[in-house]
Amino acid sequence: MSTIKGSTPKTTIKKILLWVLLLAITSYITSCIFISKQKSIAFEAINIGDTQGVVIGRLGMPSHVEKPSTLFTRYASHHCQHPCVERLWFENRLSFDIEAWSVELDEGGRVVKKAYWASP
Known part of the structure; x- marks a missing residue:
């Protein structure tokens, strides 16, 4: 087994595992932020009266x-x-805290109210 100069196989494995862990954490946080931004942009584009x-x-x-x-x-x-007859919930399930968007619809299936929900 080839090792990095000056390191043992155990040290090399620990370094690799540390990098994998850091990459996983970074990917998770990036994904959470991406979902939040995408949902927020889409939510802002929704208007009262939309279907x-x-x-x-x-x-x-x-x-x-x-x-x-x-x-x-x-x-x-x-x-x-x-006039709300149903409320649609769109959650950011990757968020550590509460983050969701709700849209209330009337009996004709049109938006009557919308709200953003987040924990403080």
């Missing part, structure tokens, strides 16, 4: 669909209220 199809086209499939009878307690403390 559910436009919302899904911009933000992708929702992480959760909340109906008025079932509160999504991970983020919300109150049900969506009339």
Whole structure:
């Protein structure tokens, strides 16, 4: 087995593992930031009155669909209220804290309210 000059095989393996760990952490953080920025840009492009199809086209499939009878307690403390008949949730699941975007739809499937949720 070939080693780096002045290092033992154990030292070489430790260095490789350290680099792999650093690369994994950097990739995770970069991915989290990328998702957050992409979702935020798409969220800002959504307007009141847009259809559910436009919302899904911009933000992708929702992480959760909340109906008025079932509160999504991970983020919300109150049900969506009339004219809202369902709330679509789009989460950044890589985030260490809470980060999500919600879009409320009326019975015609049009946006009536949208919100950004993040922990302090």
